[in-house]
Amino acid sequence: MPALRIYAGPAARRHIEQQGLEPADVGVVPAAAGGPKGLVLGPLDRFLFGEWLPRTSHPVHLVGASIGAWRMATACLRDPVAAFHRLERDYIAQDYAPPPGRRTPSAAQISEEFARNLESFYGGRIHEVLTHERFRLHIVTSRGRHVLRRQHRIATPLGYLGAFVSNSLHRKAMGAWLERVVFSTPEEGGACTLPFGTGDYPTRQVPLTEANFQPALQASCSIPFLLNAVHDIPGAPPGAYWDGGITDYHLHLKYDCGAGPNLVLYPHFQKSVVPGWLDKALKWRHRATAFLDTMVVLAPDPQWVQGLPNGKLPDRTDFTRYGGDLQARVRAWTGAVQASAQLADEFAAWLARPDPARVEAL
Numbered sequence: 163m164p165a166l167r168i169y170a171g172p173a174a175r176r177h178i179e180q181q182g183l184e185p186a187d188v189g190v191v192p193a194a195a196g197g198p199k200g201l202v203l204g205p206l207d208r209f210l211f212g213e214w215l216p217r218t219s220h221p222v223h224l225v226g227a228s229i230g231a232w233r234m235a236t237a238c239l240r241d242p243v244a245a246f247h248r249l250e251r252d253y254i255a256q257d258y259a260p261p262p263g264r265r266t267p268s269a270a271q272i273s274e275e276f277a278r279n280l281e282s283f284y285g286g287r288i289h290e291v292l293t294h295e296r297f298r299l300h301i302v303t304s305r306g307r308h309v310l311r312r313q314h315r316i317a318t319p320l321g322y323l324g325a326f327v328s329n330s331l332h333r334k335a336m337g338a339w340l341e342r343v344v345f346s347t348p349e350e351g352g353a354c355t356l357p358f359g360t361g362d363y364p365t366r367q368v369p370l371t372e373a374n375f376q377p378a379l380q381a382s383c384s385i386p387f388l389l390n391a392v393h394d395i396p397g398a399p400p401g402a403y404w405d406g407g408i409t410d411y412h413l414h415l416k417y418d419c420g421a422g423p424n425l426v427l428y429p430h431f432q433k434s435v436v437p438g439w440l441d442k443a444l445k446w447r448h449r450a451t452a453f454l455d456t457m458v459v460l461a462p463d464p465q466w467v468q469g470l471p472n473g474k475l476p477d478r479t480d481f482t483r484y485g486g487d488l489q490a491r492v493r494a495w496t497g498a499v500q501a502s503a504q505l506a507d508e509f510a511a512w513l514a515r516p517d518p519a520r521v522e523a524l
Contacts, residue, residue, distance in 0.1 A: 189419030193230025195407025227406030
């Protein structure tokens with residue numbers, strides 16, 4: 163059964179019909195939040211960053227939230243193929259055993275162990291990310307405002323309730339509770355250029371440095387109530403920072419690459435590009451908009467997904483499904499990752515002989 167579906171916005175489809183798809187066409191690679199779902203994109207990541215994109219020398223913006231930020235930071239390391247293999251192994255093997263007397267690990271315990279994992283992964287290598295000759299990394303986080311400015315056992319749940327209600331009325335209204343803060347690697351001269359417009363949602367940008375790389379990356383992965391917020395990140399406005407997926411779950415942004423290559427190549431785990439985490443249940447916000455006109459989405463076929471272990475992509479419910487049976491979860495997730503090599507193989511075959519008829523409307 164075919165594994166890969168290719169979707170594209172109208173401008174991207176016209177480009178493919180007329181010129182095919184080359185590495186020189188790509189100006190941005192986004193990477194979504196979504197936890198373990200991102201594991202199935204590992205083979206595509208290794209192909210794109212290990213084989214395909216290195217065929218050109220132009221700058222490419224990498225925009226990530228949560229696990230997507232971890233993936234895009236990994237792409238900036240030397241020997242990204244080996245680094246992506248390690249990310250895959252480390253992510254699959256993570257195990258947060260609850261202490262005696264507790265049924266589940268605390269947010270503090272998970273945060274502390276996750277911080278150690280990031281230090282082990284990137285320790286001594288942050289300069290590789292910040293000084294990559296081609297890739298410009300943008301880590302998306304969500305900064306709390308007003309009652310969410312500090313994590314608190316009462317104020318934080320109330321603040322997120324307010325954010326949920328506000329978001330249900332209008333996405334931009336959630337900006338009264340949370341703002342998007344993007345940590346970006348500086349370019350020549352110290353400037354940081356965002357590859358997307360910021361008129362859709364309250365946004366700040368902060369230079370990414372050795373001092374704030376790890377706290378920014380941890381913040382981008384800090385799911386509220388499961389992990390603690392990261393407070394007062396160096397070089398950024400004071401406050402509590404949480405998972406970048408809250409404001410930008412699938413990075414449904416108004417992409418603008420300026421004078422450079424203008425296609426957005428998006429390895430994703432589904433067709434829909436959902437704006438924020440709180441929009442998951444708001445199906446009318448799952449439709450493509452003009453923001454995505456230049457986007458090409460590479461996603462698994464839903465029928466193919468049914469053949470994976472448990473008939474679905476790996477996700478956070480598997481921690482509950484398997485409980486303390488770590489080896490069973492490792493087997494299931496490893497099986498899904500091994501099967502997803504088909505996604506990369508099919509994309510490589512399509513690139514060798516691009517067939518516009520395979521490209522569906524986004």
